[in-house]
Amino acid sequence: MKLNLTIRKGILLLLLVFGLILAGTTYFSIRYSRDVYVNNEYEGVMDDLRVLGRQIDEGLSANVKNPYVFLETAASDQEEYENFSFVLRDSTGTVLAPAFAAGKTLRMKRIQKLKRDGSACMADLWGDRCFIVFYQIPGRPLDLVAVYDDDYVFEDVYEALRLFVLYVVAIYLVLVLLSWFWIIPALERTLEKKQRVESELQSARDLQQKAVTQQFPAGSWFDIHAELRAMKEVGGDIYLCGMVGDKLGFVVGDVSDKGTPAAFMMFMLSSFMRSRLQAGMPLDQLMDEVNELICDNPDYEMFCTLFMGIIDPKTLEMTYCNAGHTKTILNGSFLEQDPQLIAGIVKEYTFHTQTLQLHRGDRLLLYSDGVTEARDESRAFFGEQRLLNWMEQRPAEEPATDTCQALLDTLAAFRQKAPQNDDIAIMCIKI
């Protein structure tokens, strides 16, 4: 999968922003180091200037506006600032006062109008790049200007800065190259993989949804409803129900594996069970066949707990077969279920059915272990006892749909913020 244009643009934009931040940081760090460097290295000169400023201030005539003081050096002494001297001129360059400092008074070739930029700036003066320091005398309209030779002052600093900039640019270029040739393709590969897994999960979820009964049978003598809440990861809970002649048949099960193979197996099992049930196959025989079917596919390493039942409307007798599934609840107590092996472990195992006489008003609750093994935030189980108590309290007239929904709500309330840790399948049958 190729990253779409928006993501590519986003990455380039990020790189651009990063580049701008780098450039800005570099620029300000150069300015900052220049100021720090000058303040540290030329502290003596600045002190001289302050003293000089006071002298000038005291000696100046009151009607001179905006005078400038230049720190100048002889052409032959350009590298020795000890020989600098100061000249006071007005803005037209007219000498207002002769040399003040101990050194020589120097000849001015040309005065270039200086642009003030904070306490220090770079400027072209006499054709050379110079570094200029301004010093404001507090309370007086007078600036002192010290001029230093650019290369001389910043020889070391510039060397370091040049290297620094070089490194920054190199790192930036490496990042751009890495992004283009490695990070973006890696991201594309990861996304592609994720998308593949997602689509596989989605098809497994679709299979799971298709495997369970979509349309619940309706009849005058019963009310049936079921709910399935699969986890994000596809599991294998299942329910089926339908009319077998005039009888009501139903199945709730839990295939103990996850992912597409489980969903596929479940789909196969549900089709198999549906067709056999409709053909009127006895439950024990059906369970034997399901058991064999799973055992014949050992590559899946899959097992299945199942509860199957059929209710006869004439006698209200329920025939049921249980393969290691959770205990079905009849009204407020557990149904008597002979322990039988989970389907899919021993091919030769023979299952048997049991029967139970139901009565008008009876209510059955079938569920997967995701219900009793739901955990709250303190990792305590919802448990069988809590489920029994809950079932006992259901109003007699409550429709099966509402019972299923109420149980889902109760479980959600019980879990609080704890995540659902397993599939949940619920089936409620009212006679």
Add this chain to the structure above:
Amino acid sequence: MKTTITEKDGKTIVAVQGELDTDTSKEFQKDVEPLMEKHGLTVEMDFSQLEYISSKAIRVLISFQQRVIAQGGSLKVVNVQPAVMEIFDMTGLSRSFLE
């Protein structure tokens, strides 16, 4: 969940402590994976400190037993606590694990 594997009198004792649920059963599977490749092992699962087993963990346990048997060995479970015993009874596995 903690799995301790020791050798005693020619038997491989696998003691499991804590809870075997959907998450920890994956750890358990990793812990016992090396044993699945060995021939003729006599494995004894000591469940005296196992408080809970989920149906997903049972699947791992069954796979483990089937692999051990396929390699000519045997696996049985001892010292099962009531809560776990109930699950074994419900799933009909008591016989295959305990006898």
